[in-house]
Amino acid sequence: MDAHALRRQGWSISAIARHLGRDRKTIRAYLNGERVPEHRAQLPDAFVPFMDYCRQRLADDPHLWASALFDEIAELGYRGAYSTFTRALRRHQVRPHCEPCRAATGRDVAVIAHPPGEEIQFDWLELPDPPATWGVGSHAHLLVGALAHSGRWRAVLAEAEDFPHLVQALDRVVRKLGGTARRWRFDRMATVCHPPSGRVLPAFAAVAKYYGVGVDICPPRRGNRKGVVEKANHSAAQRWWRTVPDALSVEQAQSGVDKLALRMDERRRRIDGASATVAELAAAEPLLEVPTRPFPAELEVERTVSPQGLVSFDGNQYSVPPGLPGVQVVVLHRLGEDYLHVLTAGRAVVAKHRRAPGGSGQVVRDAGHVIALERAVLASFSDRAPCKSKVRRPPSQAALAEADRLRGTGTSGSASAERVVIDLSHYAAVADRLRTAPTPEEDHGE
Known part of the structure; x- marks a missing residue:
């Protein structure tokens, strides 16, 4: 339209092309009727x-x-x-x-009602390529829990996804949320249920009874059934994990994801025509109180004793007796107890300590371990000056005598050589005598 209007006003094709930002051949084709708007030349489909x-x-x-x-x-x-x-x-x-293979996109979906305080959705988020200093392998493990009604979520880093670490992370998440909902929803985790059937395991049923909640298992291949926590996983992965530097410790990374979760509470949501923030909705949810202590699951982790006689656990360091540097030990802690034990590979207890607050960076030393370590260090310490390296010390007489013996040039070597080199005529005489059987007289004489 513009090209025809400008052409009627006397503009040249080049001027129209510069004005409209198009190629001159394109302008000429439209003006000559060779091309029609919204009608492109259809090439034959080779497919x-x-x-x-x-x-x-x-x-x-x-x-x-x-x-x-x-x-x-x-x-x-x-x-x-x-x-x-x-x-x-x-x-x-x-x-x-x-x-069965079709995703939720492009098909009918139902809006699931989530009453306040009714459901918390949990999910493990496996984070690839963690910092090498964490010592957790190829993936870090983040347990994310989200209130289905308000959308508030909290997350806890764990060393593994086994049953004790799951229980520990669950307890920390619900305490960060300010309480627990009446039901917990999981996908088919092997530590929660039997994946093919969805039946809750007896061990996890005891955990649910301890916290006074029910457990719901999602149908297989239905990730949208717990879409609230899935969206929280996406936020944690993109807004926090992508920016974690290599030099960050586990405790600092945990602080970072906590700060992100607090910022996410400022999101605004509209429910029943009223607008409110996630924090306001979460504050109004009637959550159940959490027991004073976590479920008493036994947590075992392997650690290597440092040269200073220390083992790390949950952001703190604990002493062991001297003589164990580089040895693999097991730190045993029953959740909820104030003490932890350090065991050898043979399950012998070598240390017992009062547990420091997690992530506090404390060094807990036993007085007996300190005294024993000082004694061991002092016993191996020498106040002598180090040996001089630039000195001349030729072989001693004893070393020269031993060298002569090895060469066979010494006194004992000469005597040995004289005994070995003998006249072969004696061998010839013995051989002649043995060719014939001896007579009885000769045998008796011999």
């Missing part, structure tokens, strides 16, 4: 001749990889690129529908 073959192959095997099918039709003469091929598969809807 159409192969469409029936692809439909048949995917009807036989609905889960056949597109790359494998692309290799087949490439041998049949298809010359398009792989991206063009996959785009054609989606445009023509060649792959048949598979309901």
Whole structure:
């Protein structure tokens, strides 16, 4: 429209092209009627001749990889690129529908009502490539718990995902939330339920009874059933984990995710036409009180004794008797108790300490360990000056005598050589005598 109007005003094609920011050939084609708006020249679709073959192959095997099918039709003469091929598969809807594999996107979903104080959703978030100083392997483990009604969430870093660490992280999460809801929802964790059947394990049933809550297990392959905690996982991974530097300790990282969770409480939500922040909604939820102490699960972690006779546990360090540097020991702590024990590989208790607050950075030393360590260090200490390295010390007479013996040039060596080198005529006489059997007289004489 603008090109025709400007052309009627006497503008040149070059001037119109510069004014509209288009190529001169494009302006000329529109002005000459060679091109019509919203009508582009349709190139022949190279995929159409192969469409029936692809439909048949995917009807036989609905889960056949597109790359494998692309290799087949490439041998049949298809010359398009792989991206063009996959785009054609989606445009023509060649792959048949598979309901079990279909995601929630593009299908009907129901809005699930979450009454206040009714449900907390829990999920493990595995975070790849943690700092090497953490010593947790290829993944860090973050347990995220979210109130389904208000959306408030809290998270706790754990060393592993086994049963004792799960119980410890659950207790810390519900205390950070200010209480617990009436029901806990999990996906099919092996530490919570039997994954194929969804039946809650007896060990975790005892945990639920201790906290006075019910347990709900999500149906298989239904991550949207606990979408509140899934969205919290996404926020923690993108807004916190992507920015964690290598030099950060576990305690500092935990502080960072706590600060992010507090900032997320400022989000505004609209429920029943009223707008409120997540913090205001969470404060109004009728949560149950948490027991004074955590569920008494036994937590065991392996540690290596440092040269100073210390082992680390939960952000603190505890002493062991001297003589164990570099040895693998086990730190045993029953959740809720004020003491922890340090055991050897043979389950012998070598230390018992009162547990310091987690993440406080304290060094807890037993007085007996300190005295024994000082004695061991002083006993091995020498006040002599270090040996001089730039001195001349030739071999001593004893070393020279031993060298002569090895060479066979000494007195004892000469005597030994004289005994070995003998006249062979004695051997010849003995051999002649043995060729014939001795007479009885000779035998008696001998």
